[in-house]
Amino acid sequence: MFDSHCHYDDHAFDEDRYEVLDRLLKEPGSPVDKVCHAATDENSSLFGIETALKYDNFYTSVGFHPECMDTLPEDYMTKLEELYVKACATHKLVAVGEIGLDYHYEGYDKEAQIRLFDHQIEFAVKKSLPVIVHCREATQDCLDVLNNYVPSGVVHCFSGSAETAKQVIGLGMYIGFTGALAFKNAKKARRALEEVPMDRLLLETDCPYMAPPPYRGQRCESYMIEEVAKVVAEIKELDPQEVLDITNRNACRLFGIEYKKG
Numbered sequence: 001m002f003d004s005h006c007h008y009d010d011h012a013f014d015e016d017r018y019e020v021l022d023r024l025l026k027e028p029g030s031p032v033d034k035v036c037h038a039a040t041d042e043n044s045s046l047f048g049i050e051t052a053l054k055y056d057n058f059y060t061s062v063g064f065h066p067e068c069m070d071t072l073p074e075d076y077m078t079k080l081e082e083l084y085v086k087a088c089a090t091h092k093l094v095a096v097g098e099i100g101l102d103y104h105y106e107g108y109d110k111e112a113q114i115r116l117f118d119h120q121i122e123f124a125v126k127k128s129l130p131v132i133v134h135c136r137e138a139t140q141d142c143l144d145v146l147n148n149y150v151p152s153g154v155v156h157c158f159s160g161s162a163e164t165a166k167q168v169i170g171l172g173m174y175i176g177f178t179g180a181l182a183f184k185n186a187k188k189a190r191r192a193l194e195e196v197p198m199d200r201l202l203l204e205t206d207c208p209y210m211a212p213p214p215y216r217g218q219r220c221e222s223y224m225i226e227e228v229a230k231v232v233a234e235i236k237e238l239d240p241q242e243v244l245d246i247t248n249r250n251a252c253r254l255f256g257i258e259y260k261k262g
Ligand SMILES: [Zn+2]
Pocket: 005, 007, 038, 098, 206
């Protein structure tokens, strides 16, 4: 399985970060094949770069999340270029992200978010890298920016409608589903999934968040995407292992990684 979106730099992993990663990525027989770190700011990008050097199957992105506006450096594009150069040296840089728009918290600065998103997408397109897009309560503005650039990439932790899913697919992008798909009240997400062809689907944990049942309430880890695969399998009438194989291959295709089965 390929966990296409995770945050092992989160404080939830402070106590045992490398034990967890060793277990997932180095232990023989681990079901987890690869993970992609979704960077959220400068330190998070540096964590991704450092960790990509430690683990063969740990891939990384660099970028500034809309929720990091408060600590965003003024010269963020210079910083992004520096991070890009450092990350390229690892040969494990696969995307710019996670970037996007988030209007969930009160007091957000819409214009500043759109500017940051716009600059980073433009950067990704110039560097021929896919984008990892975060979109919360900002669907139309997100689609407007994406329509301007038509980047390759994924809209992660998809929470939109079936109609929005169609539009994202129409742009040629991928859609990522987390453990939230397995929540009891996930009717809207399941409807959206019906619109997503199997060759455009990615699985992710967004860990440490969104642990699917039966792990709900626990710290999430990459192996839990098996539960997401089970829900997809049910809806798409496939075998869960087939879902894991297809989505692994999809992530490899999007991120430019050689796909090897097993
Ligand atoms: Zn994330």
